[in-house]
Amino acid sequence: MTAKPKTMSDVCLLLEGTYPYAAGGVSAWVDQIVRGMPDLTFSLFYLGNQKATKGTPNYELPENVASLSEVFLYDRLSPAEMTPGKTPKEAVQRFYQTLRKFVFGQTDAVRIAMFWELIECLDSTGGTYTFGNLCKDFEAWELQLELYKRLAPTESFIDYFWTTRFLPLPVWHLLSGRHQLPAARVYHSVTTGYAGLIGAVAARKFKAPYLITEHGIYNNERLAEINRAGWIYEAENTVFRYSEGLSVFKRLWVEFFFFLSRVAYGSADLVFALYEGNAKLQMDFGAEPRKIEVLPNGIEPNKFNEALNKRSERMRAGSQKHYIGFIGRVVMIKDVKTLIRAARILIQNVSGSVIQIIGPTNEDREYFDECRAMVSEFGLQEVVLFLGNQNIVKILDQIDVMILTSLSEGLPLVILEAFSAGIPVVATDVGACRELIHGRTAEDQALGPAGIITRVASPLETAAALQRLITKPSLLREMGSAGRQRAERFYTQRALLARYHRVYTDRSWSPMQPTSSTE
Amino acid sequence: MAGIGFELRKILAKPGYLSTFRAFGYAALISSGPWVLSIVSLALLGIVCRGMASATQMELVFASVTYVYALSLILTGPIQMVLTRYAADQYFSHRKGKIFPAIITTLACTSPVSAVIGLILFVGFVPAPLCFQLSSACLFVLVTSIWVMTVALTASKNYHGVLISFLSGYTISFLASFAFTFWMGPSGTMLGMVAGHFALLLMLLRNTFKEIGTLGVRNLEILDYFKKYRHLAFCGLFYNLGIWIDKVLFWFIAPDRKQVAGILYSSPDYDQVVYLSFLTIVPGMAVFLLTLETGFATHYEKFVQQVLGKGTFDQITEAKEGMVTALRTGIAQLIKIQGCVTLLLIIFADRFLPSLGLGAVQGGSFQITTLGVFLLVLFLSQMTILFYLGKLRNAMLCCFIFALINGTVTAWSIFSGEQWYGMGFLVASAAAATITAINVNRHLELLEYDTFTSQNIQG
Numbered sequence: 012m013t014a015k016p017k018t019m020s021d022v023c024l025l026l027e028g029t030y031p032y033a034a035g036g037v038s039a040w041v042d043q044i045v046r047g048m049p050d051l052t053f054s055l056f057y058l059g060n061q062k063a064t065k066g067t068p069n070y071e072l073p074e075n076v077a078s079l080s081e082v083f084l085y086d087r088l089s090p091a092e093m094t095p096g097k098t099p100k101e102a103v104q105r106f107y108q109t110l111r112k113f114v115f116g117q118t119d120a121v122r123i124a125m126f127w128e129l130i131e132c133l134d135s136t137g138g139t140y141t142f143g144n145l146c147k148d149f150e151a152w153e154l155q156l157e158l159y160k161r162l163a164p165t166e167s168f169i170d171y172f173w174t175t176r177f178l179p180l181p182v183w184h185l186l187s188g189r190h191q192l193p194a195a196r197v198y199h200s201v202t203t204g205y206a207g208l209i210g211a212v213a214a215r216k217f218k219a220p221y222l223i224t225e226h227g228i229y230n231n232e233r234l235a236e237i238n239r240a241g242w243i244y245e246a247e248n249t250v251f252r253y254s255e256g257l258s259v260f261k262r263l264w265v266e267f268f269f270f271l272s273r274v275a276y277g278s279a280d281l282v283f284a285l286y287e288g289n290a291k292l293q294m295d296f297g298a299e300p301r302k303i304e305v306l307p308n309g310i311e312p313n314k315f316n317e318a319l320n321k322r323s324e325r326m327r328a329g330s331q332k333h334y335i336g337f338i339g340r341v342v343m344i345k346d347v348k349t350l351i352r353a354a355r356i357l358i359q360n361v362s363g364s365v366i367q368i369i370g371p372t373n374e375d376r377e378y379f380d381e382c383r384a385m386v387s388e389f390g391l392q393e394v395v396l397f398l399g400n401q402n403i404v405k406i407l408d409q410i411d412v413m414i415l416t417s418l419s420e421g422l423p424l425v426i427l428e429a430f431s432a433g434i435p436v437v438a439t440d441v442g443a444c445r446e447l448i449h450g451r452t453a454e455d456q457a458l459g460p461a462g463i464i465t466r467v468a469s470p471l472e473t474a475a476a477l478q479r480l481i482t483k484p485s486l487l488r489e490m491g492s493a494g495r496q497r498a499e500r501f502y503t504q505r506a507l508l509a510r511y512h513r514v515y516t517d518r519s520w521s522p523m524q525p526t527s528s529t530e
Numbered sequence: 531m532a533g534i535g536f537e538l539r540k541i542l543a544k545p546g547y548l549s550t551f552r553a554f555g556y557a558a559l560i561s562s563g564p565w566v567l568s569i570v571s572l573a574l575l576g577i578v579c580r581g582m583a584s585a586t587q588m589e590l591v592f593a594s595v596t597y598v599y600a601l602s603l604i605l606t607g608p609i610q611m612v613l614t615r616y617a618a619d620q621y622f623s624h625r626k627g628k629i630f631p632a633i634i635t636t637l638a639c640t641s642p643v644s645a646v647i648g649l650i651l652f653v654g655f656v657p658a659p660l661c662f663q664l665s666s667a668c669l670f671v672l673v674t675s676i677w678v679m680t681v682a683l684t685a686s687k688n689y690h691g692v693l694i695s696f697l698s699g700y701t702i703s704f705l706a707s708f709a710f711t712f713w714m715g716p717s718g719t720m721l722g723m724v725a726g727h728f729a730l731l732l733m734l735l736r737n738t739f740k741e742i743g744t745l746g747v748r749n750l751e752i753l754d755y756f757k758k759y760r761h762l763a764f765c766g767l768f769y770n771l772g773i774w775i776d777k778v779l780f781w782f783i784a785p786d787r788k789q790v791a792g793i794l795y796s797s798p799d800y801d802q803v804v805y806l807s808f809l810t811i812v813p814g815m816a817v818f819l820l821t822l823e824t825g826f827a828t829h830y831e832k833f834v835q836q837v838l839g840k841g842t843f844d845q846i847t848e849a850k851e852g853m854v855t856a857l858r859t860g861i862a863q864l865i866k867i868q869g870c871v872t873l874l875l876i877i878f879a880d881r882f883l884p885s886l887g888l889g890a891v892q893g894g895s896f897q898i899t900t901l902g903v904f905l906l907v908l909f910l911s912q913m914t915i916l917f918y919l920g921k922l923r924n925a926m927l928c929c930f931i932f933a934l935i936n937g938t939v940t941a942w943s944i945f946s947g948e949q950w951y952g953m954g955f956l957v958a959s960a961a962a963a964t965i966t967a968i969n970v971n972r973h974l975e976l977l978e979y980d981t982f983t984s985q986n987i988q989g
Contacts, residue, residue, distance in 0.1 A: 093986070152979050159843055167840030172982050 020054040020077040022515050023195035023213065027058045027206035031070040031079070036424065037201060037226050038069060040308060046073050047508040051515060054078040054193035056213075058185065058205050060085050082188035084181035084205060088142050092187075095147045096139040106132040106140065107150040114158055119273050119297065126274060130186065130212065142183050146176065163259040174260045178267050185209050195219060197515050200275065203229040204268060207275025214278055222514060223275055224283040224306075227421050228292045233268040237261050273297045281514060285422040286443035287451060305451070307443065308422050309507035312498045314404065315431035319495065321408035322432060326484070333364045333481040336410030336434075338403060338425045339417070341372045341379045346416040346439075348385060352470035353416075355389045357477055364481065366395045366414075369406060407432040411487065412480050417441055418467055427502050430494030435487055436462035437476040447497070455501055461494030569805045571704045575719065579711050586790075587716040590658065593790040595723065596801070597651070598670045600774045602644070606677040607766035608756075609636060613681040615762055616755045626742050629682065631749035633738070636678050638747075644674040655793035658716070665720040672727040679734040686741035695737060699730025761922040765929050769913075772933030772962075776940040776954045777804060784944050800951055803892050807899040810875065814868035814907035821863055822914060825856035830918060837981060850977050857915060857974075864911060872904040891948050898952035905959035912966035919977070920984075924969045932962035 024030075030041035045053050054077045059065045062083045072079065098106075109132055113125035133140060145151050159171050185205050192213045199222040200210035207223060214221030238257070257265060276282060276298040283306045284290035290303045339345045347368065354366050372379040379397075386395045398406075403425075413429040413436040420442030427447070429436050438444040445464050450456035463476035480487050572595055576588050583591075613636055617629045648667030656663060683692055703726025710718030710725075756763055780797035781787055787797045833849040835841075841849070876897045883893045909932065916925040940954025973980065 147983050149979065152983055156843065164844070165842055168843040168846055169837055169840060169982075 018077075019194040019196060021051040021196050023054045023056055023193050023198050025056045025058070025198065025200035025206040025210045025213070027200075027202045027204055028060065029201060030057075031055070031068040031072060032057070032059065032066055034069045036421070040226065041201060042070050043504060044508070044511060045076060047504065048512055048515070049073070049075050051075060051512070052077045054195055055080070056188075056192065056206075056209065057081045058188075058209070059083045062086055078193050080188070080191050080193060082184060082191075082209075084184045086184065088180075088183070092141050093143045093146070094141060095143040096136075096141045098136045098139040098144065102132065102136045103140065103144075103148070103150070106136070107148075107154065110151075111154055114154060115161075119270070119277075122270065123274055123277055127215070130189075133186065142180070145179065145183075162263075166259050170260060174263055178263065181205060182208070186212070189213070189216065192216060197222065199224065199515075201226070203272035203275040204233070205271060207279075208271045211274050211278035220280045221278055222281045222283065223279045225289060225293065226285055228289055228296070230269055230272050230296045231292065234265055237264045237268075269296065276302070286446050288442065288446075289421070306507065306510055307446075307451075307502055308424060308427065309502050309504040310424065310427045310431060310498065311504050312431035312495065312502075315407060315428065318404060318407040318432040322410070322434070325408060326411070326487070331363045333361065334409055334411045335364060335366045335414055335477060335481070336406075336412070336429075337366065337368045337370075337414050337416075338428075339370045339415070340374050341368065341370060341382060341397070342375045343378050344418050346418050346468060347378075347382050349416045349468050349470050349473060350414060351382060351385050351389065351391065351395055353414075353473035353477065354391055354395050356470055356474035358391070358394055360474075361478055361481060364394060364477075367406075367410070368395065368397045369399075369401045369403075371400055372397055403428060407434065410434055412437060412477060413462075414473070414477065415439060415444065416468075416473060420444060422447070427498055430461055430498040430502070433491040433495045435480055435490035435494060437465060437473065437480065438462060439467045439473075440464050441467060450497065451501070455497065458496050458500075459489065459493040461490050461497055570809075571700050575704060575707055575711075578708060579719070582711050583715055583719070588719075589788075589790050589796065590662075590794070591716050591719045593794040593796050594652070594656070594662075594666045594720065595669070596796075597794060598648075598666065598673050600777065601647070601651075602670060602674040602677060604767070604770045604774055605644070605647075606640065606674055607770035608763035609640065609766070610677055610681060611762045611766035612755050612759050613678065613752065615759055616752055617681055627744045627746075628749055628751070630738065630742050630744050631746045632752040633678060633682055634747040635749050635752055637675055640674055640678055641671055644671045651793070657792045661714070662717040662720050665717065665724045668724050669720065669727060672724065672731055676727065676731050676734065679731065679738065682734070682738040682742065686738060688737060688741055691737045691741075692734070695730055695733035699726050699733065702726040702729045759922065761926045765922065765926040768926065768929035768933045772929060772936050772958065775933055775937045776952075776958075777801065779937065779940045779944060779954075780951075783941065786948075799892055799948065800895065802888065803895045803952065804899050804955070806886070806888075807875075807896055807903050810868070810871055810900060810903050811907060813871060814864060814904070815910060817867050818860060818864045818907065818911040818914070821856075821860035822911075825860055826853060826915070826918070829853040829856045833977075843978070846978060850974070853977075854974055857970075861908070861911065864907065868904050868907050872900050875900050891951075894949060895951040898956050902952060902956035902959045905956065905963045909959055909963040909966055912963065912970050915970045916966060916973070919970070919973045919980070921969065921973050924973070925966075928962055928966045928969065931965055932958050934958075935961050 024041065024045075026041065029035065030038040052075050055072075057079060059081060060083065062081075065081070065083070106129070109125055109128045113122055113129060116122035116125055155172070155175055158175070159166075159168065163171055182205075185208060188209060189212050192209070194217055195213075197220050198210050198214045198217070200206040201224050203223060203225060207229070210221055210223070213219070238261070273296070276293070276296070279298070279302060281304060282293055282298045282302045283304055284293055285305070285307050287305055290305050293303055294300055337345075337347070337350055341347050350366065350368075354364070357364050383397070386392060407428065410429070410432075411434070413425065413434045415423060415426065415436060415438035417423070417439055418441065420439075422443040423438075426436050426438065426444065430447075436444075436448060438448060448462045448464055449460050450458055463479065465472040465476050480490070572592055576592070579588065613632065616632055620626060620628045620632075645667065648670035651670070652658075652663040652666040653660075656666070658666075680692065703723050705722075706725040707719045707722030710722040712718070714721070777797070777800070780800040781795035784797050784800065786799060787795050790796050829849065829852040833846065833853055836846045836849045879893050879896050879900075880890075883889075883896060888896065909928075913925055913928065916922075916928070936954050936958035938954070939957045943950035943953040
């Protein structure tokens, strides 16, 4: 804990692996929120991996940050925490009875109720129940065995044993952190998962409203990660596609994370999604539709006025060359190879096209080398240029059309930036791209399309869309202006801040009280 | 976030997992075996030398040698246990090279201590010719060193060589003693013993050096082991104390004890009987260790294989059942063989004891102590299992109970009349065997729980 808050802050942000340590979209967003509301005080509750690897902060904390607390989920437990404590027998019995009901609970409602009871049980032991108890108590072992017999009697026991021993470790760290939760008027977690769980605990403890904003969908991210994970044991030749096909141990992890999110969704008063697609996923993962609100990211379109004007002048002057811009990291998930293939098709039909790839190339060296090899194989050295990192605001006026070939996206900020500079966008149908290009609400859609949506991994469609735009200056202009208007009306930072400021300060939406709070 | 890897293999595949199990069994066999051998050779010597030395002179030799063996066993008990553990650990982690230096380091520590004790004891408290006193002290240092050296067996596994060494050592002892007694009486007998044991120590050293010797002779790691395995050290101490406490009490508090010279006492009625009945420990322990190796140990390895080799819980439990069955078979076999021997000896005690010069009262004590040895063998075999299961603390407590009961009940028996002689040893063995068996049972029942939950989740 860096600083202890003396007074109650207005908002407590629960941050899992992001601000102020990590760089990236979510951290930038948090910085935007905190700096954008200098009239409110924020306390930050940061959840990290290990203290030793937390690194140095990427952001300087603004004046209105009252405190920064830190909990590390995968740190070593102290010897004291690993030594079984002397807990009153009745308290222990109650704990294990509850744990049993929790583990074998048939419905999420039962499990969530038991989860809250477990915390009460822990509180009632007065800290005498340690992680060592959970590891060494015979009752815990019996429970573990029983679950094994029901769940995976034909699986490797040692792997089952360690999986089920490791699962509670981060939660233990997290719940140990509940004693240093800062008092705040509103709790707001910027993911579900562990941050969501401790957010729910905090809101319950302080009887305060609780908000969730999800940029990506936590459950989906964990699912993808677990799918790929080599460290979770799987019997050989197991074929899996999605959660039904996962090995028992992977399913345990998946269900564990899903449960964390359910607790968070269940306790939340408002759940924000960046776009409609995510809102739908949140519903699938158990968030009540009435709690969900779509609130996209916002930017400051006026910051791009200079680029907008310069670009319009350049476009008016006319040119034989067509500049296509790709802004993003050169990594597999951005599918730069499809772009290169599209470029080959495009220059066969339209001469004078230049495709500028702007963004870091050092993140996946191998992929970058493959891309470069592809470019020279196709003889496109003159056409496809890797420009590396550039100042986005300054380079936008050099772009006629923005292209995005990603395999997966959330709500890409580059599209909003392109819109602000009046640049139409050709993007694959992932994440919020369709909503951004065609509009989300009826009012939004009335502004007209701000680009063209293509199928994922389709060089033909991508090339065709680019060709349509660069050969039709009128269309280019229309779509560019639709984008600028869309950004100004629906995606401003002002609107974003205003909405959050209101939910932070305006209590007219009544927070749902937990049904059986005894704290 | 969820980036923690499972370190199962690293955690569970620690070397030395199966290490200590043989330690106790062999320690018992080795410490009682040579002792019994030396008793036999002394008795033989007594018969052969009858013409050359007086009975009192032979008694002096007898008592001195007994003191040397008893005291050296009690003192090196803890060292032997810990050193064996160390040797086993190094052996299993393929660092055999560290064993020889550890043994030499230990010898460098024990020899000066035993020299001082030996000199104080024999020069200070035993009125005898200086030559006798010095050779006795010398024998004490040698025997102590021999006990330390036998640890090398754990690593070299050269049982044959060790057996040869002991046999030749005792033969030399016997012959040299016989020869020197002619020449200079009891001091000569002692000198002969020294020569024989010196030869034995040299042979053990040579064997060990040939098998696992290195040029390094210093290894201070072993000292940390005494801190880490203090339960083991106490186990060795209590066990040897338990084995000797009844004899020591008979020497010092029995009404019919006999002062041989200075601090040297004997209790002829009890001593002879107990030494005789102790001869029967050897077949029992040998049988058990053999069945343990072939039965229990293989099943234990299967169990570990199932645990580490991703077996299901049913497979793990099945492997454990195999262990339990093997153990039961081993114990049953032990009871059959040792039981038959014991039964025959008890039934025919009256027939053959008089021919050894023992009377009716001693016959009763013999029957009691022979039964006691039978139970002692049961106790020792269960103890071996406790070591297998890594329950060092429980093993220590069992040994402590053994020593405590033997001490108290023996003291009581001494004051309650000679018909009770040997009861202390019998009751102590029975109690220790029972408690150890209960412990073994409980820990076998909890074996899966123990195996898994004793591992640290944090690696």
